[in-house]
Amino acid sequence: MRYIIIGAGAVGGAIGGRLAESGNDVVLVARGAHYRALREGGLRLVTPQGARTHHLPVADRPGAVDLRADDVLVLAVKTQDSVAALDAWAPRPVAGTGATAGEVLPLVCAQNGVEGERLALRRFRRVYGMCVWLPALFLEPGVVAADCAPLTGILHIGLFPSGTDETAHRISRDLEKAPFEAPVVADVMRWKYAKLLSNLGNSIQAVCGSAGSAEHAELVARVVAEGRAVLAAAGIETAGDREQQDARGHKADTQPLEGHPRRGGSSWQSLSRGTGTIEADYLNGEMVLLGRLHGVPTPVNATLQRVADTFARERRGAGSMPVGELVALVDANAAQ
Structure with a gap:
C-alpha cells in the first residue's frame, strides 16, 4: 500500500x-x-x-x-x-x-x-x-x-x-x-469520544498557557465534567479512564527533546503560528452542539469556544490571557 x-x-x-x-x-x-x-x-x-x-x-x-x-x-x-x-x-x-x-x-x-x-x-x-x-x-x-x-x-x-x-x-x-x-x-x-473529552481543555491551554495553577486545573475539571454530562445525556459511550491508561501504559511516554521544549498542544500551536483558525468549534463546539440537542447547558464549553475563536480570528498571542480572566468569563456565562 x-x-x-x-x-x-x-x-x-x-x-x-x-x-x-x-x-x-x-x-x-x-x-x-x-x-x-x-x-x-x-x-x-x-x-x-x-x-x-x-x-x-x-x-x-x-x-x-x-x-x-x-x-x-x-x-x-x-x-x-x-x-x-x-x-x-x-x-x-x-x-x-x-x-x-x-x-x-x-x-x-x-x-x-x-x-x-x-x-x-x-x-x-x-x-x-x-x-x-x-x-x-x-x-x-x-x-x-x-x-x-x-x-x-x-x-x-x-x-x-x-x-x-x-x-x-x-x-x-x-x-x-x-x-x-x-x-x-x-x-x-x-x-475518539474519550479523546475528545481530554481535548476539551485545549482551548484553556491555548489562550492561558500551560497548566500549573490550581485555578487552571479546576477549570479543566469543570469543562471535562460538563462534557461527560453532555455525552451521558446523548447516550454516547466512551472508553473509560482505566481502559485508556491500560492501553497507553508506558509504551509512549513523552521525552524531552534537546533544543525543542514542549510548550503546548495543537490548539496552542495554531495560535502561536497565527493561522487564523483553531479547532475549538469541533472540540468545545461539539459539546455545545450536543448540549443544545439534548437539553444540557454548556456554559464552560461555550465560553471556551467563543474565546478561542476570538483569539484565532484576531491573531492574539497564545497564552496571553490570565486564567483568572477566563474563569471570570465562564462564571459570568454560567450565571446568565
Missing part, C-alpha cells in the same frame, strides 16, 4: 515520516512554505532517538498525485480544513479502476474530534476513524517533532461508524512496524 498524507504537519508528518522509515511508500501533501521546504530539503523528523531527514515525494494539490488502487489516504488536516480537502480529493480518478477516490479508496481520519469522519462519509464510501494519541510539534517549515518513546504514539483504528476489515489490519501492521501501537477496534468512535 502507498500512504498519501493529506496535511503533513505535526501529526501527519510524524506518521508519514515513521511509515517511510519502516519501508513504506509515502507521499506528503502540504501547502505554502511547508510544501516548499519539504520539496527542497525533505522532511526532518526529530524524535527522542535523534533527527532524520526523509526525501519523499511531496505534492501541494490533488492534481499533482496520480492515484493508484493501492493508495490509502490519511486525512491529517485540522477539522476546520477538512471540507476543502475532502472536496478536492474525493472526485480524483483512480488509475485502472474507472472510479473516483471517493468511490474506491480508503480514507483514514487522523484527527481530533469526531466530526471529520462524518464529513468524510458524505464524500468517501470507505472511511476509517483513528484515535490519535501522538504528541507532535510543527517546529518550522520542513521540520516536525514527535517526542514519545519507545513508541511514537498510540493510534486506535477501525471502520466508521463501526467494525473492522482487512484493510484496517493491514494499516495497523504497517503502523506497528513504524513503530506505533495501532490496535484495530470495532468501536473506534468510543475511543
Whole structure:
C-alpha cells in the first residue's frame, strides 16, 4: 500500500515520516512554505532517538498525485480544513479502476474530534476513524517533532461508524512496524469520544498557557465534567479512564527533546503560528452542539469556544490571557 498524507504537519508528518522509515511508500501533501521546504530539503523528523531527514515525494494539490488502487489516504488536516480537502480529493480518478477516490479508496481520519469522519462519509464510501494519541510539534517549515518513546504514539483504528476489515489490519501492521501501537477496534468512535473529552481543555491551554495553577486545573475539571454530562445525556459511550491508561501504559511516554521544549498542544500551536483558525468549534463546539440537542447547558464549553475563536480570528498571542480572566468569563456565562 502507498500512504498519501493529506496535511503533513505535526501529526501527519510524524506518521508519514515513521511509515517511510519502516519501508513504506509515502507521499506528503502540504501547502505554502511547508510544501516548499519539504520539496527542497525533505522532511526532518526529530524524535527522542535523534533527527532524520526523509526525501519523499511531496505534492501541494490533488492534481499533482496520480492515484493508484493501492493508495490509502490519511486525512491529517485540522477539522476546520477538512471540507476543502475532502472536496478536492474525493472526485480524483483512480488509475485502472474507472472510479473516483471517493468511490474506491480508503480514507483514514487522523484527527481530533469526531466530526471529520462524518464529513468524510458524505464524500468517501470507505472511511476509517483513528484515535490519535501522538504528541507532535510543527517546529518550522520542513521540520516536525514527535517526542514519545519507545513508541511514537498510540493510534486506535477501525471502520466508521463501526467494525473492522482487512484493510484496517493491514494499516495497523504497517503502523506497528513504524513503530506505533495501532490496535484495530470495532468501536473506534468510543475511543475518539474519550479523546475528545481530554481535548476539551485545549482551548484553556491555548489562550492561558500551560497548566500549573490550581485555578487552571479546576477549570479543566469543570469543562471535562460538563462534557461527560453532555455525552451521558446523548447516550454516547466512551472508553473509560482505566481502559485508556491500560492501553497507553508506558509504551509512549513523552521525552524531552534537546533544543525543542514542549510548550503546548495543537490548539496552542495554531495560535502561536497565527493561522487564523483553531479547532475549538469541533472540540468545545461539539459539546455545545450536543448540549443544545439534548437539553444540557454548556456554559464552560461555550465560553471556551467563543474565546478561542476570538483569539484565532484576531491573531492574539497564545497564552496571553490570565486564567483568572477566563474563569471570570465562564462564571459570568454560567450565571446568565
